[in-house]
Amino acid sequence: MRHVSDDERRARLAVRHALAVGTQVDSPEAATRAMTVLHATEPATVYLSCWARVESLEIADVDRALYGDRSLVKQLAMRRTLFVFPRELLPAVWPSASARVARFERARMAKEVEQSGLTDNGDDWIERAGAEVLAVLAEAPDGRTAVEVREAIPMINVKAVRTGGAVWAANAVLTHLGANADIVRAGNAGHWRTSRSRLTLMSHWLGEVPSPWDAADGYREIVRRWLYTFGPGTEEDLVWWLGSTKTVIRTALAELDAVAVSLEDGGTGWLLPDDLDEPADPGSWVALLPVLDPTVMGWQGRDFYLGAHREPLFDTRGNAGTTAWVDGRVVGCWTQDDAGVVTVGLLGKVSASARRALDAEASRLTKWLGGLRIGTVYSTPAMKSNRLQV
Template identity: 55%
Template sequence: MRHIDDAERRARLARRHGLADGFPDVVAATRAMTVLHATEAATVHLSLWARVPGVAVADVEAALYDERAIVKQLAMRRTLFVFPRDLLPAAWGSAAARVAGQQRQQLAKWVVQASISAAPDEWIDTVTADVLAAMADGTARTTRELRALVPELDGRFTHGAPDKKWSGEFPIGAWVMTTLGAEGRVVRGANAGHWRLNKPTWVRTDRWVGDAGEPWPGDEGYAELVRRWLTTFGPGTETDIVWWLGATKGIVRRALVDVGAVEVSLDGGGVGWVLPDDVEPAPAVEPWAALLPTLDPTVMGWKERGFYLDGADVPFLFDRNGNAGNTAWWDGRVVGCWVQDDAGVVRVLLRHDLPAEATAALDLEAERLTTWLDGVRIVNVYASPQMKGAALS
């Protein structure tokens, strides 16, 4: 069994994630990363800024909304991602289908709880058919605009205990549209607001991407997702893949067999997996600096993160659910985070003493990002404890 130590894993990360050399364009970067996280709208643009030299906001918007070469899709772990268009059918038949089933089950509960209908499945079928009919002209519409066309979307349900800050009364329409999105029948079209905010419009999938292909059989879809994950993140452990995929061990183990994955040993005694044509040693890279956004795909690619992250830093840089805030990287390791001041100037907050070469490189990245943002301030839902502490100081 070949051994891949932590240093080689970091070298692989640097090259395959475009953090040492970069990618030529938005689509190439997205394909190389398998998917981009899109739960926070700004993450997509900032993840691409970190990987595509000279990229502009307009380049990202064009790939998403004009060329539609990359498409937003709810999938693994009920998370919103940006997919390369050709990967959508694999996701629709596997990870997205799994989420869609969960979404529909929860939606049915809300329908009954709110006394909207005592026959939730029939209600969902009728309303979704009405929504798709209203969207037949291909016009991109917000959920609010769709509620005007399909009044049933305006039904309300109560969620959460009264003493919880996130509890309240919510329109059922948001759940209907999210379920349709997970099923691959509608997609998020052009954003109705600023690029840093999630204000999606909805479009029927067939009107947005045309004939993208039928959903793959589940096993084939999972195998393709795991194959691409291994290309981007390998070696990784079974635990990493189960977590990232939001699936069961049984699903992951079958997918590993289907792609012919090969076992390798890792530092610390663990076992990882790589594709059969990916066992050759990866050469070292020169030291590099990067500033990555909240929920960046590099940071969120593994559950077992010890090869690039000091365990003592986790409570400062991640929330309790394992969601990463902004991170600062030097030579393959997370060394702190970055924040913006009231004027939009980016500052790096280090958690470790670094050589002058490293601090100079990170300061240069901060200047470069400040210039690129040009006064736009990013507000993060998933800000890390260290980021929140900086905001209060």
């Protein structure tokens, strides 16, 4: 069995994730395909993940891809997370990871609306509510905000209270329809770093909507792309990232003729059969990645790039904060002061040349942001700490 060292894994990461000098790509679309998908829970992450990988990126480049060409599309999928997908990957994710989320959301919503006293038949209520939402959006090709949709449909414009907490029925309906690919987050009425999405029908947004693939084919294609981006990865990595089952993962790996390799921690990873060669040495590199960047969130087993720094770089729910990288290892995080100046905080010692390179990258990001401050709800202990070696 071929052995893949942690050094090789870090070299692969640099090249495949378009982070090392000479490997960066030329467009938001290329950056997204390199990463399989981009996290979009926080709108700014999409822009900052592209900035880290695309040479000479402008805000308008990302806006064009998202809202002009619509070559990148936001879709609720793996682990009930909002991602940006390359348009051509949508038919694969709709019947697989997105459908799994949609089924879970529907079952939960049916139970909750019955327990809340809104109806005696949750499935019927969901069908009627969904039909009303689709009818309202059918009359608005340019889309409507979630608030406008709720105000237009009295049956979902409620706060349903049940034992143990409150359930916003309207949000649950919209979440289900989004996972089901009936509706999509279209243009953003707010600033690029904030979320004021307008909802519209998928058919309005894409024009001709491609037919979904078979679920098994969809899972196999997503696993194939993940292996190219993140391989070698373990079954556990894939189960976690895809939010699926071992059966689904093992079937996809078998159909792809994936090759088992041994990892430095003693585990078994998987590579595509045409991706067994060692990568070229990427040389020295640094990167500043945003909250929930797909590189940081790509694996469940993260020791080969986090080392001892897992706890300070993630919040209590496992969400990654900002990260600073040197040669494939996370060495700290970055924050902004009140004036928007980016500062790198270290969790340990780095070489003088690495420190200079990180500071230069921080200056470049400060200039690109132009005084704008990026807020987040995912602050980590490292981001909050005043004890970092700044």
